[in-house]
Amino acid sequence: MSITIYDVAREANVSMATVSRVVNGNPNVKPTTRKKVLETIERLGYRPNAVARGLASKKTTTVGAIIPDISSTFFSELTRGIEDIATMYKYNIILSNSDQNKEKELHLIDTMLEKQVDGIVFMGGEITEEHIEQFKTSRVPVVLAATHDETNELPSVNIDYESAAYEATKHLIETTKSQPAFITGGEHIQSNGLKYEGYIRALKDSSIEINEQIVIENEATYHGGIEGVEQLLKVAERPKAIFVTTDEMAIGVIHGIQDRGLHVPNDIEVFGFNNTRVALMVRPTLTTVVQPMYDIGAVAMRLLTKYMNKEEVDENTVILPHRIIERDSTK
Amino acid sequence: MSITIYDVAREANVSMATVSRVVNGNPNVKPTTRKKVLETIERLGYRPNAVARGLASKKTTTVGAIIPDISSTFFSELTRGIEDIATMYKYNIILSNSDQNKEKELHLIDTMLEKQVDGIVFMGGEITEEHIEQFKTSRVPVVLAATHDETNELPSVNIDYESAAYEATKHLIETTKSQPAFITGGEHIQSNGLKYEGYIRALKDSSIEINEQIVIENEATYHGGIEGVEQLLKVAERPKAIFVTTDEMAIGVIHGIQDRGLHVPNDIEVFGFNNTRVALMVRPTLTTVVQPMYDIGAVAMRLLTKYMNKEEVDENTVILPHRIIERDSTK
C-alpha cells in the first residue's frame, strides 16, 4: 500500500534501524549514510506513520484539551494559547467540547486516555471526586486551565478571581459610595462563586449593609445581561453601579440600561470581567478586569510540557496577574 | 504496566480474539461469554488502546481540522459545528491553526497525514496547486469548509458569497439610490474577492458609474473598520451607505461614524456580513448577511463522514442558503 520504513531500508541498502535513526535525528549515523537515506526517503515520498511510532514508543505527541465551548470568545482565546505553545513543542491537540456537562467530561477524559494522549489540559466548571478518580486511572499529567480545584490535587493556572472581584467592587464603592449591584452567570461556574465572595468581602470591608435584592443571577449571555438589568430595575432603589461577571453580559447590561433611556456611566456605571475583544466594541467602552486568557492557555500548556518531560516543577498552582482597565463605562 | 487485551483474555479464560469481539460489539459471541468478558473488563479496569487499534485496523477515528484562527468568532462557531457532528459519528478532532499561512497549512496537512487521520476538514484562504498536490499524497478524503477551490477538484461547503454580496449591495442601492461604499478585509481571503464581484455586479446592474475611491481595504478587525471609515470620510462626497465584509469590521465602522457625530442609519447606513453574535451587541443593531457558520461546519463534517465510509455522495459541492436580516443599521 503506502511506503513504509522497510521499503526505504531496502531501497537504500540499510536496515530499518538506520532509517529510523535518521528519521528521528539520531546523531549516530554516518553523514554519507544519512544523505543516502534522506534521498531515498525523498524519492519514495516516505511519510512516517505516527500511529506505529506511538505504539512502539508509547508517546503520541498529542495532548487532549477538554473545553466547555469552543464557540465562546473566552475559551477560544484560551485555546489559541494552548495551541500555540503545543505547536512550539511539537504537540498536536485533540479538542473536545464538554458543555460543562459532567458525564461528557468524564467520557471525554476516558476517550482521550484511550487515544493515549501524553497529557490533558482540562477546562471546566467544577472538579469533583469523580474527575480526580478518572484522571487517576492513568498516570498522564493533567493541568487545569481557568478551572478551580478545591481539593488542590491538580496543577492549575488561574487568576485570583476573588481578589479581582474585590478590587472591582471596591473601585465602584469608592466612586458611588454605595452598594453596586452584582449580575452574574450562575454558580455552576466555579469562578462566579469566587467573584461573589470578593464582592461580598469588599462590601463588608466598607461596612456596607448588604442588600441581596440587587444580586441577580441569569444566563451568562448578552441577553442574560439585558434581562438581568430588567430584573434589577424593578427594585425600588436604582443602584449607581453594576458589577457584571462577564463582558458579554456587561454589554447586555449597558444596552439594557440605554434602552430605558438611562445613561452609562452618569446614571449607572458598569464594570465587566475578562476584557474579551467585545469590551472595546461597545459605546461607552467597557471598564473591565483584564484576565489574560491567551496566557492562561499558554502557561497551562507550558506547564503540561514540563510534566510530560518529567521536569522539575517548582510551582504547581500558578496564579497569573490580573488588572483593571478603566474605560468609559465607569466614572 | 497497564491492562491489555491479553490480560483480560487470560482472566476470562477466552482468547484475545473473543475479547476483541466483545469490545467491538461483534454479534458473534455467545451472551454468556460476552457477559463474562464484560465483567472481567470492568473488574480489571481495562481500557482499549486506540493507538494499537489504529495500527491494526488502519482507522484512527480521528479527523484533522485545519483552521486559520480558532480565536476568531467566525471560525470558532464553524468549528463547533464540525465538532458536534464529529462527536455524533464517534470521531475526534485534531485541531490546528494555520494563520492562513501557506507553509503552515502544507506542513499541517503533512503532520495530520502522519498521524493517520481518517479525513481532513480544511478551512483556509486560497487553495493552490501545492495544496492539491499535498492532499494527493494520500487518499484520505478532504472537505473544504467556507473555503473556495477554484479548480473545483475538492468537495466543499460554502455559501454563495457573490450572490449574497450582490443582494446586500442591491438592497443598499435601492434605499440610497447611489453607490454604497465597500469596506473589506483584503483579497488574501478568497471570499472577499467573491463579495467584491457581487458588489460590482450589483452596481453595473443598476447602471451606476463606479467610483473606486470608496472601495476601501483594511485589516479585517474592529479597528480596521474604524480606520476604514476614517479613510473613507476623507473622500469629498460622503456615501449614504457602506457595505462591510465582516460584522466585526462593520461594528468598527458604525462606531467610527458615530465618533464623528454622524448618525447610523440616518446619515450613513451600514450593512455587515456573517451575522456573528456581535451583530446584536451593538446599537443600532446590525443589518447583515446571515451565513450559517455552525451549519457549514456541521455539513462539511457530515459530508466527510460519507467519504470516509465510502458512501455514495451525489453532491460534492454544497452551497448552503444565506439570507439577509434587516436590523436597525439600515433604513
Add this chain to the structure above:
DNA sequence: CTGAAAGCGCTAACAA
C-alpha cells in the same frame, strides 16, 4: 461461536 497466528509500522535494546 471461538481460538491460533500473522501481521500493522515502528522503536529500542542488544550485538556486532
Add this chain to the structure above:
DNA sequence: TTGTTAGCGCTTTCAG
C-alpha cells in the same frame, strides 16, 4: 556506525 530482533496492543483472516 550499523544490523538483528523482539516486542508495542490490537484486528483479522482462517480453521475448527
